[in-house]
Amino acid sequence: MNLTGYLNKMRGGASSPPRVSTREVLWSWLGSFLGIAAVALVNQHWLDGTDLVLIIGSFGATAVLIYGAIRSPLAQPRNLLGGHLLSAVVGVACSKMLGVEPWLAASAAVSVAIALMHLTKTLHPPGGATALIAVIGGPKIQALGWLYILVPVGVGVLIMLAVALVVNNLAAQRRYPEFWY
């Protein structure tokens, strides 16, 4: 490939998809509000003062997908559960094995998580964050060790999935999921 062709690729040229309807915006808002509220409330009322934590940053990204882009293959239960759980395993493993070189642990966690999600058809972008948080998370996260996979990741994702099933299907024009696995 010549240099001009290479640089031309960076120009883009495709157009941005249309904006969704206001109704769609409202359902996305409602779903994500309730989804994050559910996880945050459980975290605040039952886990406060314990060593456990239920809410992590990657859930914000998951909310975008499972309440805001529910048709996307990336947002389906297979990807949601598979992507988060696999990434959590990879993240904790990298943290434990490569923790002495934090930069390597972080990059390995994210990149291996992405590769594994691709291979298992469970690509879920927030999974990358879930893997990364296992490495760069604070002392509370580090103290969880392998438990990180179950709480916050497993339980948190299940709560958000339950809210997605309940709320998304209330909307006449919505259906969730497109497929389970």
Add this chain to the structure above:
Amino acid sequence: MKRDQYGEPLPLDEKDIVEAMRELSGYLDVTPEDLSSLFRLAYNHALDRLSGSVTVAKVMTSEVVCIRSDQTLLEVAETMASKGVSGVPVLDDGKVVGVIAESDFLSNMGGKSGHFMEVLASCLASRPCLAAPLRVKTAAEVMSTPPVTMKPDTPLSQATETMRLKGINRAPVVDDAGRLVGIVTRADIMGLFKLSSPELCGADDR
């Protein structure tokens, strides 16, 4: 018409794609351009599949008006007129030995090119009856032979190409023994150019 990197122009405007994306509602994480390319590729695959799977047998007419090679041209003309056809296969012992079309009459009426207008022009120039030389002739003398024939399992794409290259409007369909089983015309093929046609969609698998 939009031309994308995947070849043939697509009879879809980007507005159509964007409108369709709106109708589906919900956020689709794909650009209109990618959707357009996807549509084009899928459409081409469908065309490839259909052009290979639709055969002459599916579109041909099996009740064929035909004549024997020893019939006079008067009889041939009467038959063609009464049945309302513009061309007939010529049979000899059940085998297709030629085809007579209107153009074969015309080219024997002074119009060497087989054009009706040429014959008409001669008539208008007040010559004697141009059809007179035809009275004594038989089908065998004016028919196009050897005939261009098709097999029932000939893919329609191939049949279309043959008819285009040979400049013919119809071709008898014969079995392996050379016996007439049908006729396929340009009109039969053109009738297929509706994507909703059951023949094309394979709903009618005779």
